[in-house]
Amino acid sequence: MDMKNITLTDIAQELNLSRSTIDRVLNDRGNVAVDTKKRVLRYINELGYKPNRAAKHLAKRTNCSIGVSYYLPNEFALQINRGINTVYEELSNYGLNVLIRAADSPEEQLLQIKEMSEQIDALALAVWEPDLVGDLVNDLIDDGLPVATFNRDLPDSERLFYFGCNYFESGQVCGGIIEKITSKPGKIAIINNHDILGEYRAKGFKSVLSDNFQYDIIGPYEICEEFEVEGSINEKVIEDIQSIIKDNPDLVAIYVANQTLCAAGKAVELLGKQGEIKLVGFDLYEQTVSLIEKDIIQAVVCQEPFNQGYYPIKILFELIAEGKEIEKSKFITRLEIVMKENLRYYHNYDYIK
Structure with a gap:
């Protein structure tokens, strides 16, 4: 078994137990028979398995509201939203809430950021006009709000990281x-x-x-x-x-x-x-x-629009929920060339069609 990719599901299948039973043992939640608990602990010790720290913390449920603000072409925004919705589905049971504000103009984006800033624990944004929103973003950062950018960067700000294209x-x-x-x-x-x-x-x-x-x-x-x-x-x-x-x-x-x-x-x-x-x-x-x-x-x-929606939310949530350190200040997406000959292999093709 590949220890690097081992999951609770793998352990549950190997021991013929439910995933929830393995989860209760690892997080010491009780309601597990003593013999079963010993068997699980003995097995994971033999494997040298170490529970993911983030997952262990998330099991405690940390409520966290992350705001998302963008001014982007409609069809591109749909693909961004797929990533946002996916990470929300994965983490909502652990306390993640996402407020999405899609602006129709840079001026509206400025107002939306101001309005949501009091309701959120972190902000991910794609800025169309940096000069218009730059001062507000820096003020929010100075007030202690974690801010990340995606798709379009604010390199002169104190944002935590940028996730997007070069x-x-x-x-x-x-x-x-x-x-x-x-x-x-x-x-x-x-x-x-x-x-x-x-x-x-x-x-x-x-x-x-x-x-x-x-x-x-x-x-x-x-x-x-x-x-x-x-x-x-x-x-x-x-x-x-x-x-x-x-x-x-x-x-x-x-x-x-x-x-x-x-x-x-x-x-x-x-x-x-x-x-x-x-x-x-x-x-x-x-x-x-x-x-x-x-x-x-x-x-x-x-430029991986799905990932541009997915990962900024996940990284910010792990920061707030666990205090997990952010590895770098720039996460550059892959540049994927799509032509007629490979169109049907592109990962977004079924969704687009």
């Missing part, structure tokens, strides 16, 4: 993809938002292609800073991207560093340029899946 490296990955799938020279357009993360993605992308003289990188074009309504595509955005394509007949690829990838796909499709103009961007949604299957989008880079 945006410069994600841009590098996209640059490498386009370099490998684009066979002819020409222009490559960058579309992004006017924010620091868009800049990181653009810089990472350019760093890969800067020495490749067969490509002329144009942009960045700042298109669609507001989030699209779930399930719809802004017609104005499609028209803006079509204009870029029409104005640049030698365009061979578009790198979409924001949430307008599906709009770019529609623009390419409407102009009959699928396959001729390569499209690469970020994140996997229902509409993205369809465009990948039709060979309009060649690849997307995903």
